[in-house]
Amino acid sequence: xxxxxxxxxxxxxxxxxxxxxxxxxxxxxxxxxxxxxxxxxxxxxxxxxxxxxxxxxxxxxxxxxxxxxxxxxxxxxxxxxxxxxxxxxxxxxxxxxxxxxxxxxxxxxxxxxxxx
Numbered sequence: 001x002x003x004x005x006x007x008x009x010x011x012x013x014x015x016x017x018x019x020x021x022x023x024x025x026x027x028x029x030x031x032x033x034x035x036x037x038x039x040x041x042x043x044x045x046x047x048x049x050x051x052x053x054x055x056x057x058x059x060x061x062x063x064x065x066x067x068x069x070x071x072x073x074x075x076x077x078x079x080x081x082x083x084x085x086x087x088x089x090x091x092x093x094x095x096x097x098x099x100x101x102x103x104x105x106x107x108x109x110x111x112x113x114x115x116x
């Protein structure tokens with residue numbers, strides 16, 4: 001059973017920053033994609049950012065220029081740096097990985113709350 005351990009959520013004021021971390025129990029070498037999603041109250045889960053096994057990243061239009069996905073191969077951990085946070089960024093953030101076999105796994109979710 002693959003587990004993903006998330007950390008880094010919390011409370012922050014608009015304009016502030018947070019960094020989320022996700023450490024899967026499966027080696028990066030067995031993964032094709034690492035992603036972040038979020039789900040706000042009453043809304044569907046939405047894509048935030050992704051990075052491939054060769055380092056190609058993508059970000060949703062709503063976070064482009066403010067958020068950045070990255071990874072540390074030595075620590076087998078990937079991150080979501082969130083800057084210039086807005087009220088509408090409030091959500092539970094989930095990390096997700098996809099193996100070379102197409103198997104997907106999810107983290108437990110971490111709450112990010114932006115309040116004024």
